Amino acid sequence: MKDTVLYFVIPCYNEEAVLPETAKRLYSKCERLIRAGKISPLSRILFVNDGSTDATWAIIQKLHEYKPLFAGLSLSRNRGHQNALLAGLLYAREYCDVSISMDADMQDDVEAVDEMIAKYEGGCEIVYGVRGNRDSDKWFKRFTARRFYKLMHRLGVEMVNDSADFRLMSRKALLALSEFREVNLFLRGIVPMIGLKSDTVTYTRGERLAGESKYPFKKMVEFSIEGITSLSIQPIRLITNLGITIFLVSIAFLIWSIVAKALGMTVQGWSSLMVSVWAIGGLILLSIGVIGEYIGKIYLEAKARPRFIIERILNDGPKKEEEPMTVQELLDEIRQEMPDVTLN
DSSP, X not given: OTTOOEEEEEEEXXXXXXXXXXXXXXXXXXXXXXXXTSSOTTOEEEEEEOSOSSSHHHHHHXXXXXXXXXEEEEESSOOOHHHHHHHHHHHHTTTOSEEEEOOTTOOSOGGGHHHHHHHHHTTOSEEEEEESOOTTSOHHHHHHHHHHHXXXXXXXXXXXXXXXXXXXXXXXXXXXXXXXXXXXXXXHHHGGGGOOOEEEEEEOOOOOSSSOOSOOHHHHHHHHHXXXXXXXXXXXXXXXXXXXXXXXXXHHHHHHHHHHHHTTOOOOOSHHHXXXXXXXXXXXXXXXXXXXXXXXXXXXXXXXXXXXXXXXXXXOOOOOOOOOXXXXXXXXXXXXXXXXXXXX
């Protein structure tokens, strides 16, 4: 495996406080893997600058000047974590055999990389980093995270529980990922849709080295809504079911009203009327909001705007060349995978 080119893909937004230590740890890990013959010296640590307003890009430039092992991309403006990560992965596919994405804060355990590579050597195209526990999280975050994963599964979205964007993807998986063209990105739900052979590696998530989290509660809520609406149409079906239910209830109330009128049981009421009006009005507004969310996403997809624009590139690594497979090589590959098949 010494010829395997590995690219670490690290999205960065205003990470000047943590980047020097992150670079130090990743460089040490790459050096050990290269010396052990696990990866090629052509491997790189690719930092993706997501329109940072601090010294993040200046640090990346200095790192590249210091060692060619460090590479960098700078987006033209801030496009968000998912777009920055996708930019790095799609760029890396032209150079690497396998990529490993992780956050710049180094909360993901870099020592789990060895096991990921071992899984890749065993034939896996995708390896997910999965948290062994959430003991380091506060109760509220732990509770909401578990509810979110359960909700996504109920909505028909295939996700790996307690996994984020710490994952290994082979070049084959990256090429498959490039076929997904949507503007509204939720990679945690998209990657499992690729369907290639996958496995998981359990690790313990640590504390952030420095700086502030880029995902406060409000942003996490927005991220969750993005995940639900970009991968599932169940909320719209829920509105349909609610509409049918309210229609049936209204028929039942109509029958009850006629019977009550015939029996002389009618009572002049104000509370029940107002509750009904407010309840149905609120439901209508909620339904319009959910439908509007989907219409907005259709609007963005229809415009087909670029998901990101790369302004600058720092990398001297050679691109991977596609070597066309000969007919004989194809037959040999089929014989290896299906030895019982007779081929001339």
